[in-house]
Amino acid sequence: MEEQKAASTHKKLIRRCPMAIRCWAGIGLILTVYFLTLRPALGADPSSVRAKQKAESEGYVFITSHDEIVEKAKREGKLAVIRGLQSETNQALISAFRQKYSFITDVTEFEFKGTEAPQRFILELQAGKGREWDAFDVAAELHDEFxxxxxxxxxxxxxxxxxxxxxxxxxxxxxxxxxxxxxxLHVVAYNKKAISEDKVPKSWEDFLNPELKGKKFMTDIRPQGFAALAPGMGEQRMLEYARKIREQQPIWVRGTKPLTDIATGEGTMYHLAQYHSCMRAREKALRMFDIAGCKITEPVPVRLGERTGISLFAAHPHVALLWIEFQASATAQQIIDRHEPLRSSIYAPGSELNKLVKGKQLTVNDWRTFHNTERWMKLIVNAFGLPQAETR
Structure with a gap:
């Protein structure tokens, strides 16, 4: 009897609202779409959700799930990058990247060549050009402009x-x-035939010794190594050191050719040489000569390299995000160490440079100080007396 009454009441309700079923179906559909849209956030860690809210309130894009980044990247499928690393290195990186993410169908690359290339590129961007690239190298001296x-x-x-x-x-x-x-890293490059290891300066101050005065070592007129000394020494002490180096009457040079000369038996020492360039020259000459030495001297001057960002106009921003993440991975850092060589990040756990500097005193031109780099280098060149590279 009670069941019959309930059934009768139910029929009356349906007659009163003949659209009820369709109404509830519509509401159900809306709720389904709503929850599917929020699924990544609902499945995220609460701290990630809070971080997302904070980032978005400051105008940033924050994605709470790596899976979501990958899914969006799958729909993009391509990448166009401007690189700073050597072609051989980049080809190996791209190959490993595409092996990890097989849905990447095409990667276009372009190399910044010379110190003027970033300046030309920023002018292109300002003129409304250069928008075909997804990621590019952010030159230290133009960081704020980029x-x-x-x-x-x-x-x-x-x-x-x-x-x-x-x-x-x-x-x-x-x-x-x-x-x-x-x-x-910046080191002392030296010719083993011309100078024994025990005679190589053990500190940067040792380059000021009287016996090293008068064309006894080479110094680069583009003083990136000196700028890396500044955070540890302090600006004024570093500039005083630069003036004293000038008084030592070094051989003024530019670029990496002097390292090739050292590796083949010419020249004596290169003050504040780039470690990876020294090791590259040494390895190239090693089949015939074991002459070049690349000595780590403390405090070890270090500067950040290969700064990369994603273009505001990127057509494939999520692939670019995966690309940047991949370059920080152990696989990519090993590739960089193998091909550059030895130019990995000191902050990447297990990288060769991370292991090399462990326990050593460092002076790092990092995110806190690198904006001073261009100003420091101008001051240093003035302290040098505005020299020109000597023809060798």
Whole structure:
């Protein structure tokens, strides 16, 4: 009897609202779409959700799931990058990247050549050109000029939350979107035939000894190594050191050719040479000569290298995000160490440079100080007396 009453009441309700079923079906559809849209956020860690809210309130893009980045990258499928590393290195990186993400169907690359290339590129961007690239090298001396042309991915926030596998020290804390995937160490390069290892300066101050005065060593007129000394020495002491180096009457040089000369038996020492360039010259000559030495001297001057950001106009921004993350990986860092060679990030756990500098005193021109680089180098060149490279 009760069941019959209930059934009768149910029929009356349906008659009163003949659209009820369709109404509830519509509401159900809306709720389904709503929850599917929110699924990545609902499945995310609460701290990631809070980080996303904070990032978005500051105008950044924050993705709470690595899977979501991959899914969006699958729909893009391509990548166009401007690189700073050597062609051989980049080809190996691209090959490994495409092996990891097989849905990447095409990668276009272009190389910055020479110190003027970044300046030309920023002028192109300002003129509304250069928009075909997804990611590009952010030159230290033009860092602030490049920022308006970078997509505001909160790479730092996503790295902190473990969404992107990038050591946070590799990410610019100010822009939150530029990543340094390599480092440059400065060392003493020397000719083993001309000078025994025990006679090689054991400190940077040793280059000021009287016996090293008068064309006894080479110094680069583009003083990037001196700029790396500044954070440890302090600006004034570093400039005083530069003036004293000038008084030593070094051989003024430019570039890496002097390292090739040392590796083949010419020249004596190269003050503040780039470690990877020294090792490259040594390895190339090793089949015939074992002459070049590359001595680590403390405090070890280090500068951040290969700063990369994602273009504001990127057609494939999520592939670019995966590309930047990949370059910070152990696989990519090994490739950089093998091909450059030895130019990995000191902040990448297990990289050759990370192991090499462990326990050593460092002076690092990092995110806190690199904006001073161009100003420091101008001051240093003035302290040198505006020299010209000597023909060798």
């Amino acid at each position: 920022l308006p042309y970078l997509k505001k991915f909160d790479v730092l926030g996503m790295a902190r939350e473990g969404i992107l596998a990038i050591p946070i020290e590799m990410v610019d804390p100010k822009s939150r979107s530029v990543v340094s995937i390599a480092s440059v």
